Amino acid sequence: MESAPLYWRLKRQKYNLIGTRCVTCGESFFPPRSFCPTCRRRGRIEEFQFSGKGEITSYTIIKSAPKGFEQFAPYTVAIIKLDEGALISGQVVQGTPATIGGRVVPVFRKMYEEGKEGIIHYGIKWQVDGTAAEK
Amino acid sequence: MESAPLYWRLKRQKYNLIGTRCVTCGESFFPPRSFCPTCRRRGRIEEFQFSGKGEITSYTIIKSAPKGFEQFAPYTVAIIKLDEGALISGQVVQGTPATIGGRVVPVFRKMYEEGKEGIIHYGIKWQVDGTAAEK
Amino acid sequence: MTDVAIVGVGCTKMDEHWTKSLRDLSTEAGALAVKDAGLDGKDIQALYVGNMSSGRFIGQEHLAALAADQAGLIPIPATRCEAACASGSLAFRKACLAIKSGEYDIIMAAGGEKMTDIKGPEAIAALMGAADQEWESAIGLTFTGLYALMARAYMNTYGLTRDELSQVPIKNHFHGLKNPLAQFRFEVTAEQVARSAMIADPLRLLDCSPITDGAAAVILVSDRVADRFKNPIWVKGSGQASGTLALHDRPSLTEIPATQIAAKRAYDQAGVGPQDIEVAEVHDCFSIEEILAYEDLGFAPKGKGKDLLLNKDTWIGGRLPVNTDGGLKLGHPVGATGIKQLIEIVRQLRGDAYNQVKDPRIGLTHNIGGTGATALVHILGKER
Amino acid sequence: MTDVAIVGVGCTKMDEHWTKSLRDLSTEAGALAVKDAGLDGKDIQALYVGNMSSGRFIGQEHLAALAADQAGLIPIPATRCEAACASGSLAFRKACLAIKSGEYDIIMAAGGEKMTDIKGPEAIAALMGAADQEWESAIGLTFTGLYALMARAYMNTYGLTRDELSQVPIKNHFHGLKNPLAQFRFEVTAEQVARSAMIADPLRLLDCSPITDGAAAVILVSDRVADRFKNPIWVKGSGQASGTLALHDRPSLTEIPATQIAAKRAYDQAGVGPQDIEVAEVHDCFSIEEILAYEDLGFAPKGKGKDLLLNKDTWIGGRLPVNTDGGLKLGHPVGATGIKQLIEIVRQLRGDAYNQVKDPRIGLTHNIGGTGATALVHILGKER
């Protein structure tokens, strides 16, 4: 789970898949980086909109969950290679089977609830392309 | 606040003011030590019963409290030099004014509650000798 | 250049120590190490402590000062080092550098973790402090989950099967049978591994290291004083490297570059290569990691790590026994692990291991933090 | 013996940085330091990071690897050091030892803390991780409470008055007026201090350092490469010592033995005494501690610390200006503090401080963890 300040700080980027890109070398970053590891001080970082479309490079089904996620287990987490070049960890929505190499598209979903009657946190999950899964 | 395992682990010592004593050099320890810092490997540690009677060497009144203690503030915490030689931090019960050099005796009191409808933790607090304060 | 030797070791049992606090465990391990070295506590000039997350596990930071206090070592300098599950090796390496700086001749390096004071899901969350909180923990990943991602990618790329992967826990549980300090002492079969509870598909309970309390300590000395001690074991090479914190930021899921770089540094410093290693402790937090380590350390070519298991090369009696004490499957108090590994190699080289390899002269330890954002490799030798 | 010099410094603003994470802040400070040194990131050979409690403040351990990752410094070794509020100086000292070991020539030592992501009472509880969890935190003590115990004992023994104690925040707020990186920039009067909210009797709000986010970094080099840099500032002495974790375990509440021992080591190493120090940064987490530091560092005889304030000796323009940047009252991101102090002394010795003392040649920093279970003292000089 995230602290409320962390959630709010990254909400815009996480909700909208806004990463960054180094103009100098052309590499794109999601999660966004404020510093290009290749160009360092010569790098010029700007915002970059990712489509969120990509391909699963590996996945797991979490049965034993950490605090805050217990009620959602089992759930699938994959590493997704985005078409624009970066890799990101993300949940695959229930009801669609993950496969290595499988194409995915982003969807907006509930991530978890904070406490019993707490705030519901939303975010991006991924859905296997061409399937209809849980809303 | 303490975790439940820590609370249970030290309950006997904290409830009963059972410290330790190094037979080799005669120094007494409360909080109990399992290793004599002076004699080291030559030290022989045994349990030692403290009376809990002692004298305040300094005190403070906490107004801004940490998580778990907010509802008790303000409360008084003192460092007490026990008659048997060790020094310990402890709460002074409400209603009796602390003074440097003031004599105190131990009393058994509620320390805090865990959560809203949680377990009540008890422990030793100190009361200015000869006064009658809150139960 | 100053050389460094290990002259004393001490380790608690790896266990769920309900009745002992971290201060009890660290004092116990430290006292055993001081005694093993034939020293008195007053001879120790500095203390280095590896610990990952005492802030979250027991609400206590400032752990090195606490350890010095409880062990009667005050006022010597006390330093806590943290790099997740590699904290123990990190503390050891910093102690080596401190001796090489010329400022100290005798240092204690210790590691400890008290993990069972909080509940399971809280411990799983605390351990995720080793990974990327903003982008991995926040979506519900667990440590088993991260290694499961690596395991599936590896199985997919190199054709590793479930039963082949199970050779790691089968070997390590067998090795641990003889280790009185191990948390579990029983053999497991391929069938038992394959039927054990799924934790994060494809990794099962018997692929995972347990939640453990424990502490371990070693005494390091400079070559200026080493001849006062019987049987010093020499630190021939020490390498440390970093990788991205998040697994998804790495180009490949089937190797850990930080291990490769740390190993190269350690080999170069020691003037040896993988072929010279006769006994090793590698970081088998999850079964897959032992196979990755074989390859990243140069013990086997890429994709061929499993052969060392199938050929029994890394079993006791093979050409390169690995995790002769049972490895991390037999207890993984994260901050203590790196020191515990060094202790096993010291014992093997001294000849007093519980599960003794025949007369090894050079051994290696490999300890990583998180999914490999930190890696440390040490090479120890019987001769200076 | 290798000598060590500081050749670059960088510091973020001390603030409640709602929009910045610790990774943002540490990258910012590091980039500033690299630029100040006239280097490129690829020149850095190792990274040391001081941080107290990122596990509790932001759920993130393994912070040095994260900092290396975000700053594009991978795969260099990255080490986190922790000794509560002394974590920054501890990381610096370990970086010095690493250079003296001969293994590195150019190292970055940084410190950072992100304290405002959790609520006030949670932050107060997290900070108590620096004290004794079992016997101090467990009865509801706070850090202000611990220093209040010291303050009352000192006032009782040596007759220090409320208004005399208030000279510490009055001076430091005045000094901080010129510091653009300070969290607060306003003057305070004795009346304002005496009327500010009581936090832990007798200490009031204006006696306390605030909850702050921030990061700071310095570049250290060996004498082998120091002549490539303009204006290197030399590390003449470095001392570290430990004390009991719990305040009640010490025989006196009005002095901190670890400071005294660390200072002696640093003075001896530098070949100077307290009378030679021309500018100093001391650990004024709470007003009383600045007065204790004067005495423990040998600047004033026992019980006479207040005279340095009343005579304006430690004000800018006096014979020994202390906390010329405003001290910790102007921001105390605990892991960053020790590095921030070193930066101020480097700037004073280089001659580019915001609140410049006239041509000082020798300066000192004093940084403690908790109530003094760890103390570090560094002496810097303009000449090698």
Ligand SMILES: [Zn+2]
């Ligand atoms: Zn670039």
Ligand SMILES: [Zn+2]
């Ligand atoms: Zn004794």
